[in-house]
Structure formats: structure tokens, C-alpha cells
Amino acid sequence: MGVIERKEREKEEMRKSILDAARKLFLEHGYEKTSIRNIAEAIEYSPGTIYLYYKDKNEIIFALHNESFGVMMAYFQAIVSIEDPFERLVAMGRKYLDFAFENPELYELMFLMKSPIETLECRSEIWEHGHLATGMLKMIIADCIKEGYFKNTDIEAMCMIIWSSVHGLATLHVSKRTSMYPEDERAGRIWAGFEMMVKMMRNGL
Amino acid sequence: MGVIERKEREKEEMRKSILDAARKLFLEHGYEKTSIRNIAEAIEYSPGTIYLYYKDKNEIIFALHNESFGVMMAYFQAIVSIEDPFERLVAMGRKYLDFAFENPELYELMFLMKSPIETLECRSEIWEHGHLATGMLKMIIADCIKEGYFKNTDIEAMCMIIWSSVHGLATLHVSKRTSMYPEDERAGRIWAGFEMMVKMMRNGL
DNA sequence: TTAATTTATAAACAGTGTTCAGTAATTAAA
DNA sequence: TTTAATTACTGAACACTGTTTATAAATTAA
Numbered sequence: 001m002g003v004i005e006r007k008e009r010e011k012e013e014m015r016k017s018i019l020d021a022a023r024k025l026f027l028e029h030g031y032e033k034t035s036i037r038n039i040a041e042a043i044e045y046s047p048g049t050i051y052l053y054y055k056d057k058n059e060i061i062f063a064l065h066n067e068s069f070g071v072m073m074a075y076f077q078a079i080v081s082i083e084d085p086f087e088r089l090v091a092m093g094r095k096y097l098d099f100a101f102e103n104p105e106l107y108e109l110m111f112l113m114k115s116p117i118e119t120l121e122c123r124s125e126i127w128e129h130g131h132l133a134t135g136m137l138k139m140i141i142a143d144c145i146k147e148g149y150f151k152n153t154d155i156e157a158m159c160m161i162i163w164s165s166v167h168g169l170a171t172l173h174v175s176k177r178t179s180m181y182p183e184d185e186r187a188g189r190i191w192a193g194f195e196m197m198v199k200m201m202r203n204g205l
Numbered sequence: 206m207g208v209i210e211r212k213e214r215e216k217e218e219m220r221k222s223i224l225d226a227a228r229k230l231f232l233e234h235g236y237e238k239t240s241i242r243n244i245a246e247a248i249e250y251s252p253g254t255i256y257l258y259y260k261d262k263n264e265i266i267f268a269l270h271n272e273s274f275g276v277m278m279a280y281f282q283a284i285v286s287i288e289d290p291f292e293r294l295v296a297m298g299r300k301y302l303d304f305a306f307e308n309p310e311l312y313e314l315m316f317l318m319k320s321p322i323e324t325l326e327c328r329s330e331i332w333e334h335g336h337l338a339t340g341m342l343k344m345i346i347a348d349c350i351k352e353g354y355f356k357n358t359d360i361e362a363m364c365m366i367i368w369s370s371v372h373g374l375a376t377l378h379v380s381k382r383t384s385m386y387p388e389d390e391r392a393g394r395i396w397a398g399f400e401m402m403v404k405m406m407r408n409g410l
Numbered sequence: 411t412t413a414a415t416t417t418a419t420a421a422a423c424a425g426t427g428t429t430c431a432g433t434a435a436t437t438a439a440a
Numbered sequence: 441t442t443t444a445a446t447t448a449c450t451g452a453a454c455a456c457t458g459t460t461t462a463t464a465a466a467t468t469a470a
Contacts, residue, residue, distance in 0.1 A: 003436095003437070003438095007447085035425080035426060035427080036426080036427060036428080037425090037426080037427090045449075045450090046449065046450045046451065047427085047428085047450090047451090048428085048429080048430085048449070048450060048451075048452095049448080049449055049450075051427095051428070051429080052448070052449075056427075056428075057427065057428090111376075111380065111382060112317060112376075112380050113380070114380055114381060115237075117380070117381050117382070117384065118381060121381070121384055126385075127384075127385040130382070130385050131385065153401070154397065154401070156394065156397065157394070157397035157398055157400070157401045158401060160374075160394055160395070160397060160398030160401070161370065161374075161398040161399070161401045161402045161405075163373070163377075164370055164373030164374045164377060164398055165366065165369055165370045165373055165402075166373070167373040167376065167377065168368070168369030168370055168371070168372040168373025168374075168376065169365075169366075169369045169373075171316075171317075171372065171373065171376050172368075172369060172372065175316065175317050175318070175319055175322070176319060176322050176323060176326065177316060177322070177335070179322065179326055179332075180331075180332040180335050180336065189361065189362070189365055190365070192359065192361065192362035192365060193362055193365030193366035193369055194366070195362070196358070196359070196362045196363060196365070196366045197366045197370075199409065200366075200405045200406060200409035201405060201409070202409070203408070203409040204404065204405035204406065204407070204408040204409020212416085212468095240456080240457060240458080241457080241458060241459080242456090242457080242458090250418075250419090251418065251419045251420070252419090252420095252458085252459085253418070253419060253420080253421095253459085253460080253461085254417080254418055254419075256458095256459070256460080257417070257418075261458075261459075262458065262459090
């Protein structure tokens with residue numbers, strides 16, 4: 001009797017439809033203005049039902065957090081074929097910023113919001129996707145060193161500052177701190193900062 | 206009759222006492238867990254009274270946002286006497302990170318939270334303090350160029366990437382994205398990243 | 411002392427995340 | 441096929457949130 005298999009499948013479908021509704025509402029109106037009641041209404045169930053599939057709102061946010069790493073990785077797909085490791089590194093930075101610019105809400109979820117991280121901090125599986133992404137970066141840095149770039153540099157420290165730099169640029173944009181500049185200048189200033197970083201990495205190490 | 210002067214003074218005192226209570230609760234329990242009712246209770250007034258002195262919660266947050274820039278500037282006070290402009294720049298970065306590490310809630314308020322910026326985006330006075338701080342950074346960069354550092358570099362782009370880099374490091378810490386590393390390693394990794402940046406700036410330009 | 415004005419309050423509104431007793435639907439057993 | 445057991449779902453309730461407003465109290469001016 002494949003009834004438990006079907007039930008399992010139905011349960012998974014329900015979890016997915018909740019997540020689909022949550023993602024849609026979240027991207028449409030932002031996290032703060034999306035409530036459990038909104039999500040419930042969207043899938044035409046009562047609010048209580050959500051809690052039969054997700055422990056709380058944090059678990060929904062965290063599910064989207066994980067998903068988003070997949071989206072980001074898809075951006076990186078295009079750079080793996082680049083031969084020169086330094087050019088690959090630069091291209092990865094560019095793609096990182098592209099992702100942040102084109103998906104500010106997802107970026108916020110992944111790297112800015114405290115709520116899902118704070119509550120799930122104890123569970124080590126939270127960092128699974130994070131380690132995957134930084135692992136990719138470290139590999140490229142290692143390749144750079146092999147090819148003669150970045151002589152005598154600590155990979156961990158290099159990973160830290162490269163990530164931080166693009167993360168800083170992305171964050172200024174996502175949390176609207178570039179609004180101090182006219183709208184038509186904002187993106188340009190970010191990219192000019194990025195190019196300066198590339199220049200420093202090229203000549204400074 | 207100095208009654209209107211006294212009333213004005215009393216009004217200002219009330220605004221201050223509200224802000225004091227808000228700051229205390231905010232630093233104690235975080236922004237998200239501090240409500241208007243909490244603040245009202247702390248100063249022993251009814252919730253509605255708060256709204257006679259501040260338009261809404263955002264205006265309270267924004268008042269703290271402005272205050273915090275003063276606190277950060279106090280951190281920078283110690284570096285103005287440093288002769289060599291490059292060393293002054295490095296010291297400023299160090300102080301910036303010190304501030305972020307020692308006042309994570311204030312840092313969040315100033316550079317991460319969207320709520321006060323988003324709603325007050327139209328009013329240009331919001332950026333007053335921001336321009337003051339970046340102005341200071343740009344001055345130091347200009348001094349560096351005068352002294353022979355950073356040849357042929359655009360000050361604006363340089364300002365952008367320097368700020369972004371330390372901001373990125375600070376943000377990873379404040380929004381708990383360094384929790385993927387063991388607690389006793391976190392600060393060290395941030396500082397190692399910073400030193401790498403300094404190294405690149407010293408040699409790369 | 412009275413009138414006008416300012417200041418503060420309590421209650422209400424519309425919303426939030428979350429829990430839980432009770433009901434409806436489905437599955438298993440007789 | 442009927443009954444028992446299990447599962448799925450609901451709607452109301454709880455304790456909150458930011459904010460508004462009619463009402464009442466305190467203060468000032470006449």
C-alpha cells in the first residue's frame with residue numbers, strides 16, 4: 001500500500017506550495033510586509049495550517065535563504081570555463097554584484113537578515129551553503145597562487161577581504177546607503193569601487 | 206513672560222528622556238524587541254504621549270541614527286594627530302572596525318537597517334552625517350595622494366572601495382555571518398582580512 | 411474666577427506570530 | 441459496508457505590535 005508514500009509526497013507538495021507563495025509575496029512586497037496570514041490566504045488555507053508544515057516563520061525564511069544560494073550559484077555557472085584564474089576571480093566578483101543588484105531581497109535574506117541565523121545559530125547545517133560558496137572562492141584563489149598571482153598570501157585572509165569588499169559594495173546598495181548619491185550615479189560608483197579593488201589586487205600582491 | 210521658553214525647554218527635555226529610554230531599551234534588548242509601549246512604560250507615560258514628541262517610531266530610530274554618528278566621530282578623534290596620511294588612513298579603518306565591534310547595535314542602525322532610510326529617503330538632511338564621515342575619509346585620501354601615495358587614482362572610487370571593504374568586514378560581524386567560524390577565530394579572521402587590505406593598498410597603488 | 415489652550419490618557423483599530431480545542435476528512439480494521 | 445483510529449485542517453483565542461482619537465486633566469491667559 002503506497003499510501004504513506006503518497007502522503008509523504010503530498011506533504012512535500014504542500015511545503016513547496018507554501019514556499020512558492022511565500023517567495024512570491026516576499027519578492028512582491030518585501031519580507032516585513034509579508035505575514036503568515038498573507039501566505040495562508042494565497043494558498044487558500046487557514047493560518048494554522050502553515051504551522052503543520054513549518055515550525056515557524058523563521059523556518060520559511062531559512063528555506064528561502066537556502067534556495068537563494070542555488071540562484072547565486074547559477075550566476076557563477078558562467079565563470080567556471082574562464083581559463084585564467086585571476087580573470088575568473090574578477091568575473092566571479094562581477095557575477096556576485098550582478099546577483100546582488102538583480103536580487104536585492106534574496107541578498108538581504110542570505111547575508112543581511114539576522115532573524116533566521118540568530119535563531120538557528122546552534123545548528124551547523126545552516127552554514128552548508130555558505131561553506132560551499134566560500135569554498136569555491138578559495139579554490140579560485142588557490143588557482144591564482146598556483147599561476148603566480150598573490151605570492152606569499154594567506155588564502156583564508158585573502159578570501160575574507162575579497163568577500164568582504166564585494167559584500168560591502170553589495171550591502172551599501174541593498175540597504176540603500178548609496179541613496180546619498182543621485183540615482184543615475186549609484187551603480188556607476190559601485191562599479192568604479194569594484195574596478196579599483198581589481199586594480200589593487202592585480203598590482204598589490 | 207518666559208513661559209514659552211520654559212515650555213520649549215520642557216518639550217526638549219521630554220524628547221530627550223524618550224530618546225534616553227529608547228536607547229537604553231534598544232541596546233539592552235535590540236530594536237525588534239523594543240516597542241513604543243516599552244518606551245512609554247520606562248518613562249512612566251502612556252504610549253500615546255510618545256506621539257506628541259515624535260511623529261512615529263522611525264523618527265525615534267532616526268534620532269538615534271544621528272546620535273550614533275557622533276559616537277563614531279569620537280572614535281576618530283584619536284587619529285587626527287597622526288602625521289603620515291597613510292598611517293592615519295589605516296588607523297581610521299581600525300577605529301571604524303573598533304566602533305562596529307564595540308557598538309554592533311549602533312552600527313546596524315547607521316548602516317544596515319532599511320526602515321529609517323527608506324521612509325525618510327526624500328529628505329536630503331538624512332545624509333548630513335554620512336557626508337561628514339565620507340568627507341573626512343576623502344580628505345585623508347587626498348592627503349595620501351599629496352604625499353605620493355595612490356598615484357593617478359580617483360578619490361571617489363578610492364573612497365568607495367575603502368569604505369566598502371571595512372563596511373563589509375563590519376557587516377559580516379554585525380549580522381552574524383562570521384558565526385560559521387569558531388567563536389575564538391572570528392575577530393582574528395576579520396582583522397587578518399583588514400591587514401590584507403592594508404597590504405594591498407600599500408603596494409598596489 | 412472663568413475661558414482658552416496645552417498636555418496626557420485610555421480605549422480602540424487593524425494588524426502581527428503562534429497555539430490549541432474541536433471538527434472534518436481520510437485511512438485501517440472489523 | 442460499517443465502525444474505529446488516525447490524520448488534516450480550521451477558527452477562535454492569546455498576547456503582542458504601531459498608531460489614532462475622543463475625552464479628561466492640567467496649565468496658562470484673560
